[in-house]
Amino acid sequence: MDKEIYRRPASGVHPANLSPEYKSTVGRAPRQKPVVLPHTLSEITGPLLDTERLDALENDLTKQRSGEPLGERIVVHGRVLDQDGRPVPKAMVEIWQCNAAGRYHHAGDQHDAPLDPNFYGGGRVRADADGRYQFITIKPGAYPWKNHHNAWRPAHIHFSLFGPAFATRLITQMYFPDDPLLAFDPIYNSVPAGARERLQSAFDMENTRPEWALAYRFDIVLRGRNATPMEH
Amino acid sequence: MSHELTPSQTIGPFYWGTIVKTYRAELAPPGVAGERIELVLTLHDAEGAIVPDGLFEIWQANSHGRYNHPEDRRNLPLDAGFEGYGRASTFTDGSSRFGTVKPGRVPWPEGGLQAPHVNISIFARGLLNRVATRLYFDGDPANAEDPVLKAIDPARRDTLIARRDGKGWWHLPIHLGGPKETVFFDC
Numbered sequence: 007m008d009k010e011i012y013r014r015p016a017s018g019v020h021p022a023n024l025s026p027e028y029k030s031t032v033g034r035a036p037r038q039k040p041v042v043l044p045h046t047l048s049e050i051t052g053p054l055l056d057t058e059r060l061d062a063l064e065n066d067l068t069k070q071r072s073g074e075p076l077g078e079r080i081v082v083h084g085r086v087l088d089q090d091g092r093p094v095p096k097a098m099v100e101i102w103q104c105n106a107a108g109r110y111h112h113a114g115d116q117h118d119a120p121l122d123p124n125f126y127g128g129g130r131v132r133a134d135a136d137g138r139y140q141f142i143t144i145k146p147g148a149y150p151w152k153n154h155h156n157a158w159r160p161a162h163i164h165f166s167l168f169g170p171a172f173a174t175r176l177i178t179q180m181y182f183p184d185d186p187l188l189a190f191d192p193i194y195n196s197v198p199a200g201a202r203e204r205l206q207s208a209f210d211m212e213n214t215r216p217e218w219a220l221a222y223r224f225d226i227v228l229r230g231r232n233a234t235p236m237e238h
Numbered sequence: 239m240s241h242e243l244t245p246s247q248t249i250g251p252f253y254w255g256t257i258v259k260t261y262r263a264e265l266a267p268p269g270v271a272g273e274r275i276e277l278v279l280t281l282h283d284a285e286g287a288i289v290p291d292g293l294f295e296i297w298q299a300n301s302h303g304r305y306n307h308p309e310d311r312r313n314l315p316l317d318a319g320f321e322g323y324g325r326a327s328t329f330t331d332g333s334s335r336f337g338t339v340k341p342g343r344v345p346w347p348e349g350g351l352q353a354p355h356v357n358i359s360i361f362a363r364g365l366l367n368r369v370a371t372r373l374y375f376d377g378d379p380a381n382a383e384d385p386v387l388k389a390i391d392p393a394r395r396d397t398l399i400a401r402r403d404g405k406g407w408w409h410l411p412i413h414l415g416g417p418k419e420t421v422f423f424d425c
Contacts, residue, residue: 014424020246021366028248030364033283034414040369040424041390047344048357048372049425051307052297053323091241100257110252114291128257164250166257171309172297172357173425175368179247196366197245204244226244 011045012173012229013089021196028192029153045173052172055098065131067103067143075125077106077144081213081221082180086137086167089230093137099226100130100166101141108147117149142219148187160187160194169228180224181206246368249361251291254327263326265296265338267319272301272339276407277373277400280333281360284415288332292362296324296336296373298355303342312345328362335407340375346385353380353387357425360412369422373410376401394421 023035043049063069068079086097104110104127107119111127125144133139146161162179169175181188183206188194194202204227213221266274277296281289299305299322304314306321322341326334343351356373374381376399381387387395397420400410412420 015243019243023365023367023369025366028364028366030248031366032364033285033287034289034362034364035366036369036419036422037284037415038394038419038422040422041386043386043423043425044347045425046347046352047299047305047310048297048352048355050309051305053295053321054307055321055323057321087241089241089243102253102257104252112252112255114251114254128255130257164247164253166249171307172359172370175295175359176244176246177249177361177368178244179250193248193366197247201242201245204242205247227241229243230241 011050011231012171013232015229018198019201021198025192025196028196049173050171052170052175053168054096054170055168056096058098060130060132065129065139065141067125067127067129067141070126071124073124075105075122075144077122077125079142079219080145081140081142081215081219082163082207082224083138083140083213083221084224084226086133086139086169086226086228088228092230093135094133094169094228095135095137097133097137097139098130098168099133099139101143101163102128103143103146103163104149106144106147108149119147119149145182153192158187158190160185160191165226167226167228174228176226176228178226179205182222183207183209246366248363248366249293251363253293261326262324263334263336265320265322265324265336270300270317270320270339271315275338275340277336277338277356278333278407278409279336279358279373280409280411281328281362282332282411282413282416284413284419286413286416286418289328289362289414290330290332292328292332292360294326294328294334295359296338297357297359298322298338298341299344301339301342303344305344343380348385350383350385351380353378353384358412365414369414370425371412371420371422372398373400373408374398375408390421397421
């Protein structure tokens with residue numbers, strides 16, 4: 007059986023669980039060091055969701071209700087890759103976000119901003135054989151939260167990826183380039199400098215649709231496999 | 239071109255109704271082989287308070303000990319309709335219930351078999367990374383020889399062991415911190 011199939015993330019990539027500037031981490035971050043598990047079948051397998059049937063419009067968040075949502079229509083696209091640059095084919099990509107006014111379609115969101123009856127904010131798509139995915143959506147708004155005085159989340163889209171294994175599961179957030187709120191956001195800044203910048207999408211003029219929508223590109227890199235798995 | 243890992247971020251509090259419209263708490267449709275079980279996972283913070291906005295995902299082998307995945311190339315039966323994946327929010331009482339079958343044993347890389355276990359991912363507001371743990375079954379004779387359980391400090395081993403209630407449902411409280419902090423894995 008293969009050993010250590012997936013590479014362990016280097017330090018300086020993921021945020022520390024305890025990041026006290028983000029106050030909710032204080033009561034919820036585990037304090038003990040995680041126990042390192044060798045990669046057994048339990049870790050190198052995982053849900054591929056290949057029997058999940060997706061509707062054609064699940065990746066178009068502007069067409070999930072009877073009318074068009076308000077806001078700036080955008081294309082968000084990219085590739086799902088591993089650390090060797092290999093595509094993760096057929097990867098399930100799920101997203102969710104608030105509306106253009108900065109309000110989630112969720113009972114727990116009490117921000118005093120309008121709900122948009124034409125915007126639900128959830129989408130998913132299966133990447134193609136080259137790991138390419140695309141969503142049509144509207145640009146999410148910034149919104150206040152109660153972490154500290156005058157705290158605002160920069161505009162972001164939540165991304166959920168499974169990849170090929172239990173070990174490759176990732177939930178993250180995509181931000182927009184050069185958002186002035188990034189400098190003040192403890193969630194974005196929980197990621198070490200040098201890595202957090204990878205959470206910013208790139209403005210993509212080339213894929214902008216004339217007369218219709220601006221485009222942003224966000225490539226996602228999941229854990230790669232060791233170059234030379236040991237066999238025995 | 240470098241391909242550096244995408245960093246993790248919190249799931250936040252507002253995922254429900256979007257990604258979890260694909261809610262899967264019943265893993266085993268009729269006809270799937272194995273012992274039917276109910277799992278109740280409850281999420282607690284470091285103070286012991288329940289976490290009402292968390293998300294549990296489970297991943298497990300079928301009753302024959304086979305994962306529904308191309309990496310599992312062993313000649314063991316797959317059950318139609320059983321993927322082995324479930325996902326559910328903790329909701330207001332901090333718990334999620336899954337209906338499934340008891341997983342069979344899967345191999346250990348150095349030889350031998352692992353005890354039956356369910357792999358668990360936990361996401362929540364305030365968790366910047368996915369945290370992973372395992373559920374084992376109280377009283378299973380295979381637990382005594384399980385290499386993962388044996389490697390854990392005996393004082394903390396119980397945090398991975400689900401126990402049965404009077405109805406026969408399996409319960410596992412998961413503590414993100416505090417004196418009862420669950421053993422989490424770097425997997």
